[in-house]
Amino acid sequence: MRLRTTLLRLAVILGGVLLVECLARLGTIPRVMMIPPSEMALALFRLLASGRMTTHITLTLRNVGLALMAAIVLGFAAGVIVHQLPRIRSILDPLFASYYSIPIFVFYPLFIVIFGMGSTPLVIMGFLSAVVAMLINTLNGLDRVPSVYRKTARVLRLSRFTTVRLIILPAATAHVFTGIKLAVAYAFIGVIAAEFILSGGGIGYQISFTYYAFDNNTMYALILLILLLVTSINMSLYALEKRLLTRMGRR
Amino acid sequence: MRSSARRTADAVFLIGGLLLAWQVVFTLFGDMAIASPAETFAYAVRLLGQERFWPHLGETAKAFAAGLAIAIAAGLTLGLTLGFHRLSGEVFEPILTALYSVPKVTLYPVILLIFGIGLSAKVAFGTIHGVVPIVIFTMDAVRNIKPVYVKTGRLYGLSPTGMARSILIPAALPEIITGLRVGFSLTLIGTLIGEMFGGLQGIGFLLMRAIGLHDVKTIMAITLLIVLFAAGVNTVLLSIDHRLHHRTA
Numbered sequence: 001m002r003l004r005t006t007l008l009r010l011a012v013i014l015g016g017v018l019l020v021e022c023l024a025r026l027g028t029i030p031r032v033m034m035i036p037p038s039e040m041a042l043a044l045f046r047l048l049a050s051g052r053m054t055t056h057i058t059l060t061l062r063n064v065g066l067a068l069m070a071a072i073v074l075g076f077a078a079g080v081i082v083h084q085l086p087r088i089r090s091i092l093d094p095l096f097a098s099y100y101s102i103p104i105f106v107f108y109p110l111f112i113v114i115f116g117m118g119s120t121p122l123v124i125m126g127f128l129s130a131v132v133a134m135l136i137n138t139l140n141g142l143d144r145v146p147s148v149y150r151k152t153a154r155v156l157r158l159s160r161f162t163t164v165r166l167i168i169l170p171a172a173t174a175h176v177f178t179g180i181k182l183a184v185a186y187a188f189i190g191v192i193a194a195e196f197i198l199s200g201g202g203i204g205y206q207i208s209f210t211y212y213a214f215d216n217n218t219m220y221a222l223i224l225l226i227l228l229l230v231t232s233i234n235m236s237l238y239a240l241e242k243r244l245l246t247r248m249g250r251r
Numbered sequence: 252m253r254s255s256a257r258r259t260a261d262a263v264f265l266i267g268g269l270l271l272a273w274q275v276v277f278t279l280f281g282d283m284a285i286a287s288p289a290e291t292f293a294y295a296v297r298l299l300g301q302e303r304f305w306p307h308l309g310e311t312a313k314a315f316a317a318g319l320a321i322a323i324a325a326g327l328t329l330g331l332t333l334g335f336h337r338l339s340g341e342v343f344e345p346i347l348t349a350l351y352s353v354p355k356v357t358l359y360p361v362i363l364l365i366f367g368i369g370l371s372a373k374v375a376f377g378t379i380h381g382v383v384p385i386v387i388f389t390m391d392a393v394r395n396i397k398p399v400y401v402k403t404g405r406l407y408g409l410s411p412t413g414m415a416r417s418i419l420i421p422a423a424l425p426e427i428i429t430g431l432r433v434g435f436s437l438t439l440i441g442t443l444i445g446e447m448f449g450g451l452q453g454i455g456f457l458l459m460r461a462i463g464l465h466d467v468k469t470i471m472a473i474t475l476l477i478v479l480f481a482a483g484v485n486t487v488l489l490s491i492d493h494r495l496h497h498r499t500a
Contacts, residue, residue, distance in 0.1 A: 005338065005341045008338070008342045009343075009345065009346065012342060012343070013346065033365055034361065034364065034365075090257075090258075091264045091265050091268070094261075095265060095269075097485070097486075097489055098481070098482045098485040100436055101432075101435070101439070101482060101485035102436075102478050102482060103439065103440045103444075103477060105440075105444065106474040106478075107474070109462045110284060110285055110470070113283060113284035113285075113465075113467070114280050114284045114285075188354055189352075189355075189356075192356060192357060193444070196356045196357070197356075197444070197447065198462065204356065207357055207360060208360075211360035211363070222357075223357050223358065223360075226353070227353055227357075230349070231349045231352075231353075234348070234349055
């Protein structure tokens with residue numbers, strides 16, 4: 001059954017790609033609009049081989065990485081702290097709930113003015129995008145530790161540290177992992193969107209630049225690169241999550 | 252449940268805290284970077300009073316409304332279908348999750364190439380941002396409907412539309428509303444980003460122009476208006492969301 005769905009999914013994706021390929025080659029989709037997917041792949045391969053974009057790719061990945069690490073660590077820590085302070089939590093609750101309805105990129109020019117045009121505003125954008133997802137999910141995870149687990153810890157007279165290590169963290173893992181997955185997605189979105197809007201380097205900037213330069217080949221190569229990058233990171237996280245949860249006996 | 256006096260106090264603390272933080276940042280970083288809360292509010296009121304502001308607002312409202320309508324219609328239809336038809340749902344779910352994580356800003360040039368610069372591109376951009384969460388949430392909601400409801404529907408020989416109208420939507424409503432809430436926010440963001448690059452009208456365009464001119468007051472005032480609108484509607488939708496969830500819980 002699982003195999004059947006996977007095969008069907010592959011068929012759907014391949015079918016879609018083939019359809020676009022045919023339409024593009026037949027000219028139904030004009031070249032100015034979109035180049036055939038096979039040419040996109042070829043352009044990407046050539047692009048990576050030539051090393052033309054390596055600085056930009058590294059820049060983006062570095063910024064995303066920094067933003068992500070900060071978001072995961074600080075988001076988790078903040079989640080733990082807020083969880084312990086119910087009054088603060090109920091005050092901040094509406095903020096967390098509405099956070100993702102606010103277009104965060106509107107603050108981007110603010111950060112540029114404060115920190116200059118370098119990488120710092122980009123990292124901050126990625127961080128701000130990702131941190132609240134991590135925080136909310138940490139809170140959720142800590143909420144859902146069944147009270148019987150906590151009681152068991154008390155019965156066994158475990159120290160606070162041991163309780164956290166052996167009982168609370170494993171119980172919260174599922175949600176914390178969801179937080180990490182979301183943080184990864186949002187960090188990418190935050191950094192690349194900011195690069196696209198206003199920046200001097202990075203993949204997002206290059207996509208904007210090549211668009212204005214009518215360089216469709218490079219543009220689509222870069223778009224394909226991001227699609228592949230994000231999808232493969234997602235898939236690895238998904239696989240990691242399954243392994244982690246199976247080992248914990250949760251599946 | 253917290254008393255409503257407590258909740259009002261909480262809200263006051265939150266808003267007060269945010270305003271305070273804002274004022275502190277302003278004092279620290281000066282008016283080259285940011286405007287004070289007082290200035291911003293005053294400027295925002297002035298902006299709303301200016302005649303030339305309203306056409307931009309209208310343009311954004313049009314693009315947003317159209318994008319949202321399409322996102323909801325397409326999202327609900329796809330979500331209901333994928334949720335109801337198990338196999339399709341399973342096949343498409345990872346694809347949808349992948350689409351959700353992709354920075355759709357990168358697809359923006361593709362949209363521009365397909366739709367050209369103008370209203371349709373903005374609408375398209377808003378739609379692609381909003382439709383994905385709506386589909387995902389609706390699909391998830393329909394999948395979790397108690398099977399006995401669906402069987403009852405079949406017993407009555409309901410057509411697909413009848414099934415959707417009488418069984419699926421009412422049963423899955425709380426989660427669908429959550430999806431619509433997320434879809435609303437994302438469509439707004441998508442429309443605004445879309446406006447930043449195409450055309451000469453719209454709030455997003457005004458914002459982009461202010462950024463280029465380094466017009467701090469306008470940047471802050473427009474940002475404030477956007478945040479108030481987004482947060483305001485989101486809070487209303489949230490309370491609907493909560494009420495629906497507690498009703499069935």
